[in-house]
Amino acid sequence: MDLLSFTLLCLTSFFTLTNPLGTMPVFLTMTQGMTEKERRGVVTRATLTAFIIIMVFTFGGQFLFWFFGISTNGFRIAGGIIIFKIGYDMLQARYTPMKLRDEEIKTYADDISITPLGIPMLCGPGAIANAIVLMQDASTSVMKLVLVGSIAFIYLLTYFILRASTRLVDVMGETGNNVMMRLMGLILMVIAVECFVGGLKPILEDVLADGLKAAGL
Numbered sequence: 001m002d003l004l005s006f007t008l009l010c011l012t013s014f015f016t017l018t019n020p021l022g023t024m025p026v027f028l029t030m031t032q033g034m035t036e037k038e039r040r041g042v043v044t045r046a047t048l049t050a051f052i053i054i055m056v057f058t059f060g061g062q063f064l065f066w067f068f069g070i071s072t073n074g075f076r077i078a079g080g081i082i083i084f085k086i087g088y089d090m091l092q093a094r095y096t097p098m099k100l101r102d103e104e105i106k107t108y109a110d111d112i113s114i115t116p117l118g119i120p121m122l123c124g125p126g127a128i129a130n131a132i133v134l135m136q137d138a139s140t141s142v143m144k145l146v147l148v149g150s151i152a153f154i155y156l157l158t159y160f161i162l163r164a165s166t167r168l169v170d171v172m173g174e175t176g177n178n179v180m181m182r183l184m185g186l187i188l189m190v191i192a193v194e195c196f197v198g199g200l201k202p203i204l205e206d207v208l209a210d211g212l213k214a215a216g217l
Helices: 003-018 020-030 036-068 072-091 102-107 113-122 125-137 141-163 165-214
Strands: none
Touching: 003 020, 003 072, 003 125, 003 141, 003 165, 020 113, 020 141, 020 165, 036 113, 036 125, 036 141, 072 125, 072 165, 125 141, 125 165, 141 165
């Protein structure tokens, strides 16, 4: 994969998985009654928390593979399924269930920036899986820097989008939000299929090679 294609993949996949536009209505609901300064503090802590967590998994993913004996291809398949499910929910213009009931929102009222806003909304299993797989695909130091820079850029963009959420929701309206969510969901499903096939193909090739070897062919 060339550098430009890898950069575009990093930016599009993390933007759709972070889904700041889809998070806006939920963010506004959870911060209802807060002042603009308090909301700004929530957004800052949430994006910073999500970025730190994703960085830990980006650079520590290979250790997890080794520690738990997980193959990269197996993780690609699992990650593809997770990302596909998120994309499908977005294509249906609905959020991936976060189970944010009223009593849970009250429980996290003191610091909702960590949970559930930072984790799992801005940094969920799909984003974590995507970070680990892309770091594995980054064959050069430049590609690794592009990946880290892309993640940092997306979370910086997320910060500004959530900061301006009150105005953006009014401008886009419910229809605009739904259209944007469906479009991002479609893109995410395509990325998920590529991820799934990329993990399944080497496994099938190994199984076929072992079968031919056993048959003496």
